[in-house]
Amino acid sequence: MKKKAIIYGVSLGPGDPDLITLKGLKILQEADKIYYPGSLFKSGLKSSYSLSILEHYKLDTTKFEGFYLEMDLTRVKVNELYDLTFEKIIEDYNKDLKIAIVSEGDVNTFSSFSYLLEKIKKENFNVKLIPGITSFALAAAENLAPLCLQNEKLIILPRVQTETELEEALTHFNTVVLMKIKTVMNVINNVLSKGNYSIYYSEKLGTTHQFITSNLEEINKRDIPYFSLITIKK
Amino acid sequence: MKKKAIIYGVSLGPGDPDLITLKGLKILQEADKIYYPGSLFKSGLKSSYSLSILEHYKLDTTKFEGFYLEMDLTRVKVNELYDLTFEKIIEDYNKDLKIAIVSEGDVNTFSSFSYLLEKIKKENFNVKLIPGITSFALAAAENLAPLCLQNEKLIILPRVQTETELEEALTHFNTVVLMKIKTVMNVINNVLSKGNYSIYYSEKLGTTHQFITSNLEEINKRDIPYFSLITIKK
Structure with missing residues (x-):
């Protein structure tokens, strides 16, 4: 009879290992198994931002199980990997284990954990x-720039596609957070150059x-990485 | 000579004391003084949600200093209280103390800490x-309802004023979080009754x-408290 089988989705926060919650860390310490996501590159190289955070907590690493998603791929391959990972999770669940699946940032905000949640x-x-702590909450803290006060409106826009979309957002909202900006800096530049905004990269x-x-100007000199965002305030 | 004087704005998270970060708790343990906000009612009664969270951490309570904001008041009185509190903070800073000022939820999201930050x-x-963890991140976790996936757009709307505003938000965004809903449930009801949405109260x-x-229907039977929110997904 299963008595303790449970799956936890645990948010690790945006990078600094001390930005996990007490609750999240306690679950990792008590878990029988910890699944973490990573990236598998064409070259065969693997990397995992989640693992680099996990390594700070002095956990029993024999509990760790990575699932490395192939980069530059069709959704088909990603879905196969999720299916495979979920089969392992079902086995663990049926063994009555406490399972943690970790996620960078917040488990519900742009997290691939949501695909596993559907299956669960x-x-x-x-x-x-x-x-967990989102990257845009940490950005606000590091920039000493509040996201919203009182009745201000906040919008989170990943990979903004058109100038019109961004212009409308800036017209109707007090704070606009742009995520996944790497490939759309031309759109962002065109709009920002036309107005007088406070920008936090x-x-x-x-x-x-x-x-x-x-x-x-400084932003435009950067080789913008995936982990970057811009917060704009009127 | 001041060597260690510093002010930390520490997010307590949305209620569960275990949802503070490791970093936040460490700062509270090391602080010489901890300022916390509260409410002062007309009757003279005081209450502080922050204090009720702080009480779980077994901190030295002689470090605590509350600042209780009067309810049902003009901004004048609130501002006087902030000025007074900030004078005390300056004194502490000049004594070379490590000062923590706590905030429910996230220090940069609808937090009155921002008024003190301006002065700092x-x-x-x-x-x-x-x-810190925002209430809407905890809402997503408790409802098992992700806020956004991939390139989905998220909007946070406090005290939505008109049906048009809410309808437009629901047209253009994948997830709409409504905060401070207590006094505007008529607007929300009118819009929600017209469409087929997933609602999480x-x-x-x-x-x-x-x-x-x-x-x-169940929502409308509630005596809606200040600490409530609705997340709507298409």
Whole structure:
């Protein structure tokens, strides 16, 4: 009889290992198994931002199990990997284990954990999610720039596609957070050059490579990494 | 000579004391003084949600200093209280103390800490902010309802004023979080009754009085408290 089988979705926060919650760390310490996501590159190289955070907590590493998603691929391959990972999770669940699946940032905000959550919900498994610090919350903290006050409106826009979309956002909202900006800097530049905004650019937050600036020219000199975002305030 | 004087804005998270970060708790343990906000009612009664969270951490309570904001008041009185509190903070800073000012939820998201931050920045004091879990992140976790996936757009709307505003938000965004809903439930009801949405209502999250539902009729039977929010997904 299964008595303790449970799956936790645990948010690790945006990079600094001390930005996990007490609750999240306690679950990792008590878990029988910890699944973490990573990236598998064409060259065969693997990397995992989650693992680099996990390594700070002095956990029993024999509990660790990585699932490395292939980069530059069709969704088919990613889905196969999720299916395979979920089969392992089902086995663990049926062994009555306490399972943690970790996620960078917040487990519910742009997290690939959500694909596993769909499967977990379909199986009616016992599941609990532990929220986490988002990268845009850390950006606000590092830039000393509040996201919203009183009745201000906040919008989070990943990979903004058109100038019109961004212009409308800036017209109707007090704070606009742009995520996944790497490939759309031309759109962002065109709009920002036309107005007078407060800009906060943040790169690799919570790591030793953290870089922040409010200067648009400086932003444009950067080789913008995936872990970057821009917060714009009127 | 001041060597260690510093002011930390520490996020406590949305209610459950275990949802503070490791970093936040460490700062509270090391601080010489901890300022916390509260409410002062007309009757003379005081209450502080922050204090009720702080009480779980077994801190030296002689470090605590509350600032209780009068309810039902003009901004004049609130501003006087902030000025007074900030004078005390300056004194502490000049005594070379490590000062923590706590905030429910996240220090940069609808937090009254931002008013003190303005003053701190003007004085050029050494300041660091520790981000926290927002109520809407906890709502997503408790409802098992992700806020956004991939390139989905998220909007946070406090005290939505008109049906048009809400309708437009629901047209253009994947997830709409409505905060400070107590006085505007008529607007929300009118819009929600016209469409087919997934609704997640959350009340007093992270406390023993937590209540969540996805049923609009049930929501309308509640005596909606200040600490409540609705997340709507298409």
